[in-house]
Amino acid sequence: MTFGLLFEQLLNGLQFGVTLFLMAAGLTLVFGIMNFINLAHGSLYMVGAYLALAAANWTGSYLAGVALGLAGTLVVGMAVEVVALRNLYDRDHLDQVLATFGLILFFNELVAIIWGRAALFASPPSWLAGHIDLFTGSRYPAYRAAIILVGLVTALILWYVVTRTRLGMLIRAGASNRTMVAALGVNIRLLYTVVFGFGAALAGLAGLMAGPIYNVQPGMGELVLIQVFVVIVIGGIGSVRGALVGAIIVGIVDTLGRAFLKPLMATIVSAPAAESAGPALASMLIYLLMAVVLAFRPQGLFPARGG
Amino acid sequence: MHTPLRSLVAAVSVAAFAFSAPVSAQQKVKIGFISTFSGPQGVMGQFMKESVELAIDHLGGKVGGLPVEMFYGDDQLKPDVGVQVAEEMLKKNQVDFVSGIIWSNVMMAVVPVVTGSNKIMVGTNAGASPLAGSQCNKLYFSTSWNNDQTPEAMGKFLQDNGVNDLYVMAPNYQAGKDMVAGLKRYYKGRIVEEVYTKLGQQDYQAEITQLRAKSPKAVFAFYPGGMGIQFLKQYDQAGLRGQLPLYTVYTVDEISIPAVKDAAVGIYETRYWSPDLKNPANDKFVADYKKKYGKLPVFYGAQSYDGIMLIDSAIKAVKGNLSNVDGMVKAMEKADFKSLRGPFTYNVNHHPIQNFYLLKTEKLASGDIEMRIQKTIFEKHKDSYFQDCKMK
Numbered sequence: 001m002t003f004g005l006l007f008e009q010l011l012n013g014l015q016f017g018v019t020l021f022l023m024a025a026g027l028t029l030v031f032g033i034m035n036f037i038n039l040a041h042g043s044l045y046m047v048g049a050y051l052a053l054a055a056a057n058w059t060g061s062y063l064a065g066v067a068l069g070l071a072g073t074l075v076v077g078m079a080v081e082v083v084a085l086r087n088l089y090d091r092d093h094l095d096q097v098l099a100t101f102g103l104i105l106f107f108n109e110l111v112a113i114i115w116g117r118a119a120l121f122a123s124p125p126s127w128l129a130g131h132i133d134l135f136t137g138s139r140y141p142a143y144r145a146a147i148i149l150v151g152l153v154t155a156l157i158l159w160y161v162v163t164r165t166r167l168g169m170l171i172r173a174g175a176s177n178r179t180m181v182a183a184l185g186v187n188i189r190l191l192y193t194v195v196f197g198f199g200a201a202l203a204g205l206a207g208l209m210a211g212p213i214y215n216v217q218p219g220m221g222e223l224v225l226i227q228v229f230v231v232i233v234i235g236g237i238g239s240v241r242g243a244l245v246g247a248i249i250v251g252i253v254d255t256l257g258r259a260f261l262k263p264l265m266a267t268i269v270s271a272p273a274a275e276s277a278g279p280a281l282a283s284m285l286i287y288l289l290m291a292v293v294l295a296f297r298p299q300g301l302f303p304a305r306g307g
Numbered sequence: 308m309h310t311p312l313r314s315l316v317a318a319v320s321v322a323a324f325a326f327s328a329p330v331s332a333q334q335k336v337k338i339g340f341i342s343t344f345s346g347p348q349g350v351m352g353q354f355m356k357e358s359v360e361l362a363i364d365h366l367g368g369k370v371g372g373l374p375v376e377m378f379y380g381d382d383q384l385k386p387d388v389g390v391q392v393a394e395e396m397l398k399k400n401q402v403d404f405v406s407g408i409i410w411s412n413v414m415m416a417v418v419p420v421v422t423g424s425n426k427i428m429v430g431t432n433a434g435a436s437p438l439a440g441s442q443c444n445k446l447y448f449s450t451s452w453n454n455d456q457t458p459e460a461m462g463k464f465l466q467d468n469g470v471n472d473l474y475v476m477a478p479n480y481q482a483g484k485d486m487v488a489g490l491k492r493y494y495k496g497r498i499v500e501e502v503y504t505k506l507g508q509q510d511y512q513a514e515i516t517q518l519r520a521k522s523p524k525a526v527f528a529f530y531p532g533g534m535g536i537q538f539l540k541q542y543d544q545a546g547l548r549g550q551l552p553l554y555t556v557y558t559v560d561e562i563s564i565p566a567v568k569d570a571a572v573g574i575y576e577t578r579y580w581s582p583d584l585k586n587p588a589n590d591k592f593v594a595d596y597k598k599k600y601g602k603l604p605v606f607y608g609a610q611s612y613d614g615i616m617l618i619d620s621a622i623k624a625v626k627g628n629l630s631n632v633d634g635m636v637k638a639m640e641k642a643d644f645k646s647l648r649g650p651f652t653y654n655v656n657h658h659p660i661q662n663f664y665l666l667k668t669e670k671l672a673s674g675d676i677e678m679r680i681q682k683t684i685f686e687k688h689k690d691s692y693f694q695d696c697k698m699k
Contacts, residue, residue: 005520012512108346117350119536119566124544131546138519141544144512213544214509215536215566219347223509255513258504275501279479283505 004136009259010252011134015144017251018151022206023224024231024243025158026199032238033174034089034192037096040080040103041203041228042221048073048204049211049220050111053122062125069208070201077200081193089192108218117218122211147209154205155244162240171195175238227254230286234293236300245301250286257285335374336622336629338615339396341389341407341417344381347533350562351409351607352381355431357600358608359406361592362615364599370615371622373629378402384409386416393417397424403629404429406614409607411435411454411482422446425632427621427639431614432607434658436485440692443656446632448639450613450646452579453658453690454482455489457556460577460663460684461527462493465554471496474523476514478534479503486529486556492691499523511538515545523551531557536566543570559668561605564676571668572676579661580609580648581680588645603677609647616644650687656696660687 027041051072056065084103088096123129124143131139162168170191173181182188207221214220227250235246262278269277293301340359342352356379363375378400380392389408396402397420405421406429408414414433421428428447430438434454438447465473475490475498477483483503491498499521502514518526526547530538535558542548554575561582564571582593582603592612596604617639624638625631642653652660663685666678 002520005516008516009513012516015512016510112349117353118562119350119533121566121568123568129544139546141512141546143544213537213541215533215540217347217533217566218349223507258513259517279503279505283479283508 004134004138007136008134008138008140009255011140011144011148013252013255014248015148015151015251016255017248018148018155019206019210020224020228020231020251021151021155021244021247022202022209023228024235024247025155025240026202027228028232028235028238028240028243029171029175029195030199031232033171033178033195035178036085036089037093037100038085039097039100039225040107041199042223042225043104043107044073044077044200044203045207045210045221045224046111046218047076047107048201048207049122049216050115050120051076051204052208053120053211053216054115066208070204073204073207074197074201077204078193078197080200081196085196086189086192104222112218119215119217122216124212143212150205150209154202158240167194227286230290232300233290234300236303239300239302242300242302250289253289254282254286257282261285334627335376336370336404336618337376337378337400337402338370338618339378339380339393339400339402339405339407340611341380341382341392341396341405341413343384343409344379345383348384348409349381351532351605354562354605354608355407355409355611358592358596358604358612359615361596361599362612365591365595366615366619370619371627373622373627382408382410382413382417384413386413389413389417390420393420397421397426402426404618406618407431407611408433414438418444418447427618427632427635429614429617431611436690436692439656439658439690440695441697443693443696443698445636445657445698448617448653448657449659450617451610451659452661453692454485455492455692456663456685456688456690457577457579458486458489458529459493459691460665460688461554461556461575462490464575464577464665464684465490465494465525465527466496469496470494470525472499472524473497474499474518474521474526475501475528476518476526476538477501477503477529478506478508480506482531483529490527508534509537511541512545515541515547519545519547525552525554528553528555528558530555535559536563539563539567539570539574543567549573559678561603561678562607564668564678565602568676569670572670574668575681576666576668576678577663577684578606578666579659579663580606581664581666581678583677583679584648584664586645586647586649589647589649592647613644613646613648613651616646617642620644652687654689654693655698656690656693657698658690658693660689662686663688 030036030038048069052065052069055068056062088099128143128146130142132142132145134140162171170186174191231246231250232243235242261282262274265274265278342355343349344352378396382389382392393405404427408430409432411433414430415435418428422444430449432451434452436454439453475487477486504514556577559571559574559576620643621635621638625634640653642651648661654660662683664683665681667681669679670676
């Protein structure tokens with residue numbers, strides 16, 4: 001294992017991590033502030049990917065696609081909150097799970113009706129299709145480097161909004177004590193809608209960036225959703241900082257596990273044993289990590305204060 | 308006395324004919340077709356259903372000369388749901404045949420249910436090895452292949468061309484291991500590394516980084532469905548396509564090409580059929596499919612089309628007597644129909660003996676990206692399990 005290889009795998013892990021973070025940020029805020037479990041978060045990821053692709057094909061510009069995709073997911077998210085989810089805040093978690101699971105089926109069928117069941121073609125813009133040369137002498141896809149950059153910048157903006165602005169103050173207050181915030185005259189309903197909408201837009205951003213790498217098709221959000229739940233459990237529910245740290249840990253652990261666990265095990269146990277146990281263990285690694293975190297810090301690494 | 312009696316007989320026989328005629332007109336064949344129609348893999352089921360409907364169009368709306376009623380069932384990619392759907396078809400709808408099924412695990416669960424009711428099962432995709440070997444059944448026919456045959460063909464091609472230092476990648480589940488086993492039955496060159504990834508994995512960048520670090524001479528991959536789309540795109544984005552030859556099975560097809568476009572160009576596959584295979588039945592199928600659905604058919608559809616044609620030949624052989632199951636089995640063993648793949652005979656285990664070809668994805672002068680047959684690798688290839696089949 002050379003240093004160059006390790007560095008490149010760390011970049012891969014970081015890139016996977018920031019994608020997870022964009023999903024986790026919205027989900028953890030909604031869960032922390034509204035005490036609401038939203039299984040349909042993966043659907044918003046899918047909606048973002050589809051809207052951006054459709055808008056890019058329509059306008060002929062990648063950036064216009066990104067802008068319209070983001071705005072579209074924001075609107076869809078807010079509409080879903082106002083129409084469906086608003087009535088579920090006082091219900092228990094099982095009702096919420098049932099209703100948002102229904103939304104998953106609804107959105108999957110809806111995109112299948114509009115765009116068909118077959119996967120659609122999405123490509124990175126031509127100015128990001130190339131490679132950048134790493135100092136290690138290896139090459140890295142420019143598009144993935146751009147994802148890392150966008151993810152980190154978004155994290156920075158989110159940190160600024162949550163800790164330095166009035167909206168952020170209300171969000172934090174809402175996470176700590178909802179009743180008190182409402183009693184102080186804040187329009188908590190509007191706040192919920194805004195938070196949900198921006199959470200949706202972040203999921204949409206993750207989805208539209210994932211489109212050119214993965215595939216754009218009905219049900220694409222569900223595969224990511226499970227890993228996102230692992231992230232927010234590890235990071236601490238309701239905490240954006242926890243989501244960022246959790247996402248990067250999960251991204252790097254998963255990537256390094258897939259790359260290096262088997263050769264590492266082969267040095268300890270026999271090669272055939274490593275051959276069969278390595279891949280199985282690598283795919284379990286993030287869940288094992290979650291179990292360990294739950295055992296020692298059930299509230300997660302960076303729990304939101306209050307509750 | 309004579310005349311009235313004669314006219315009475317005539318009247319009775321006319322009446323009998325008049326009453327019996329509607330009965331025979333009502334006699335029809337019912338076929339249950341099980342596939343995956345929902346979820347991300349639902350697109351495969353849709354291609355199969357479209358091909359079945361085209362087959363019935365080509366037969367003039369009848370199968371075996373009888374009016375046909377089709378029942379389509381969605382197995383949701385779950386064996387238990389597949390069994391439920393099959394039981395409903397057999398008990399409630401009283402179907403005469405069950406056909407379809409994409410996944411080996413669903414097939415393994417459904418076959419005993421159908422054959423246990425003394426009905427014929429025509430599998431049109433899944434090629435689980437036990438059904439070709441120890442668990443073969445006289446009421447089970449396949450119009451597709453045994454899982455191992457396609458990678459065997461690729462293994463033979465790589466071996467014949469002296470390819471060495473092969474990097475092998477597949478998802479970590481039974482079919483993934485089977486594909487690699489099939490490859491290794493004919494490929495005896497050096498294997499740099501065998502990598503098994505998580506089933507349903509989306510991102511292969513970590514594996515591609517490892518692959519590049521090992522600098523192999525060629526790559527063999529098996530990534531069906533959505534995994535293939537992701538793998539092909541990322542292989543291309545990593546700049547490996549064109550640098551490092553990629554040989555795949557069940558990864559590039561007419562479903563994935565529209566989703567990956569240029570990322571599929573130059574990739575090799577092995578298969579028993581391709582839209583450009585030249586024979587009158589296939590020319591008609593491909594042309595009519597394009598006209599009716601505005602896209603190219605895929606092999607899942609071609610073998611489903613063959614399934615209906617096989618059933619058609621069986622019913623014709625017993626002159627529409629659907630209760631003569633043994634007669635239909637005998638007729639099906641002759642494979643007396645025009646298969647889209649050209650030469651088609653049945654082995655003793657009711658699995659096809661067929662040719663396998665090397666296919667390459669090419670960008671045509673028109674700008675369309677299509678698969679083209681390069682050469683024949685196997686002629687009349689038998690699967691490796693038929694000796695274990697103790698039928699009859």
